[in-house]
Amino acid sequence: MDALTDQPLAEGQKSAQRSRIANGSATLLGARDERSLYVRRMKEVIAEHVDDRGGLDAMSAAEKSLIRRVAVLTIELEKLETRFAEDETVGERTLDLYNRTAGNLGRILERLGLKRKEKAPRTIQGHLAAKRKQAAA
Incomplete structure (x- = not known):
C-alpha cells in the first residue's frame, strides 16, 4: 500500500x-559513481563488518547504521595514516583529529559489541615452529 x-x-x-x-x-x-575508490573501500569495510555480525538479515537497522559510520571513520583514518606516512610536516591539529576520530570509532565498535580477543603469549618454540613452517612453504 x-x-x-x-x-x-x-x-x-x-x-x-x-x-x-x-x-x-x-x-x-x-553515490553516483559506484566505482570510485572511496565507495569501493566503503563496500569492503561494510561487507567485513556485516559478515562479522552474521549477515544483513541478522542485523538491526541501528547496527546497519552504525556499521556505515564505522566504514566512514575507518576510511578517514586510513586517509590520515597515508598523510602521516607521506608528509613529515603534518601538524598537531591533524594528529588531534586522528586521535578524536579513532576514539569515536572505538566507541561505535564497542556499541556494536567489539570484544577484545586475547592471544596466547608467543613462546620461543612457537616462533621457531612458525619460522620452519614459513621456510618450508
Whole structure:
C-alpha cells in the first residue's frame, strides 16, 4: 500500500514514501559513481563488518547504521595514516583529529559489541615452529 495514494503497490513497484536507498533503487550512500575508490573501500569495510555480525538479515537497522559510520571513520583514518606516512610536516591539529576520530570509532565498535580477543603469549618454540613452517612453504 502506497501511503501517498492509498493504492496497493504493484509487484516490484517501489514506495514513494521510502528513500532510494531503503527501497533499493539507489546503492550505497546514493553515490553516483559506484566505482570510485572511496565507495569501493566503503563496500569492503561494510561487507567485513556485516559478515562479522552474521549477515544483513541478522542485523538491526541501528547496527546497519552504525556499521556505515564505522566504514566512514575507518576510511578517514586510513586517509590520515597515508598523510602521516607521506608528509613529515603534518601538524598537531591533524594528529588531534586522528586521535578524536579513532576514539569515536572505538566507541561505535564497542556499541556494536567489539570484544577484545586475547592471544596466547608467543613462546620461543612457537616462533621457531612458525619460522620452519614459513621456510618450508
